[in-house]
Amino acid sequence: MQALLEYASYMPHGYCLFWQPWLVILYAGSDFLIFLSYSAIPIALLMFLRRRPDLRYRGLVALFAAFILLCGLTHLVSILTLWVPVYPLHGLVKLLTGMVSGITAVVLFTLIPRLVAIPSPRQLEEANARLRAEVAAHEETLEKLREAQRDLEHRVERRTAELSEANARLGIVTRETVHRGRNLLTIVSSLARQTARGATDIDAFLRTLMGRLEALSTATAAVIRDPSNTSAPLYKIVAEQLSPVLMTYGERVSIEGPPLDMATEAAQQLGLVIHELATNAQKFGALASDEGLVRISWSIDEPARPENLVFCWRESGVRSEKRPPVQASGGGFGTTLLLQAVPAMLSGFARRAATPDGLLYELTIPLSTVTPKVHVSDESTGPADIAFESHGGPAVA
Secondary structure, rough: HHHHHOOOOOHHHHHOOOOOOHHHHHHHHHHHHHHHHHHHHHHHHHHHHOOOOOOOOHHHHHHHHHHHHHHHHHHHHHHHOOOOOHHHHHHHHHHHOOOOHHHHHHHHHHHHHHHOOOOOOOHHHHHHHHHHHHHHHHHHHHHHHHHHHHHHHHHHHHHHHHHHHHHHHHHHHHHHHHHHHHHHHHHHHHHHHHHHHHOOHHHHHHHHHHHHHHHHHEEEEEEEEOOOOOEHHHHHHHHHHHHEEEHHHHHHHEEEOOOEEEEEHHHHHHHHHHHHHHHHHHHHHHHHOOEEEEEEEEEEEOOOOOOEEEEEEEEEEOOOOOOOOOOOOOOOOHHHHHHHHHHOOOOOOOEEEEOOOOOEEEEEEEEHHOOOOOOOOOOOOOOOHHHHOOOOOOOOO
């Protein structure tokens, strides 16, 4: 230790510079600046390590800080040797600097493969860009899934609403079917009782009843072929009711009138009227002769309030000696059906009159009566039963 501090046998380094002021200042100033810089760099590295506790290879950074600090100390001792020849101390500091530098170099070479494996800033930016692209793709996929979910929920709501609406319609159709069935049974029962009253034998009763039931069936079938329908065109009802007559007599029977849809009950009642008139025409009316004609027509009486449907059956070409007397009231059930029961059922009135060469039958009913409607009544006794049983109704013109 004493040998390190012994300097009496040496000359200061200033003698080598001949104590030239400018040269001494240059040496001392340069070493001092280097010392300050070498001292600041380790301080900066230590501050960096303190702020980045997650940094790997912290020992390597500490070795660099120690190496640089020792280099600074060698320059500080160099300044001292300009005036005090402490060359042994100067050599010791250089030895320490060399040892730390050597250790730092060995460690650095050992860590080169690991350091090389550390991603560069560019690689990190590219990786971040890829990650951002993946995140954007995932967000787009999530948005599509959310859109699909919203669309599915909308479809479910729409289908649920459609199902509810269909169930409501089914309920209405079911109640309407029950109502139609009860009304139809009431009409059949009344037809059977009234036909039996005027029958003289079983065969005549069965023929008359079956004909009227067939007419009722035809009129009903024209409306309810499709369970969702509550109406049928009037032309179709008349044509199907007169189908056998049209095939037999051809052009002698004509049908004309504007397009009009008939409700179920109105179609049934009108079918009974057409059947009675057609039967009478074939027995002793226009179709019983070779020259007779039948013209069926209907029109809407618009000036009337409310508007009325006027259904007209006109027979011509009937010889007076073959024409039976026309009764305005009374008579059998056929007359009651034409002039009282059906008009009462449809809230209208009817008239039947003889013409010079035939017969005229007119049925006038409110247009609102034949308009398709949905009935939900559950009454056990229908208006048809009341009309048929009472033989009453509006006054006959």
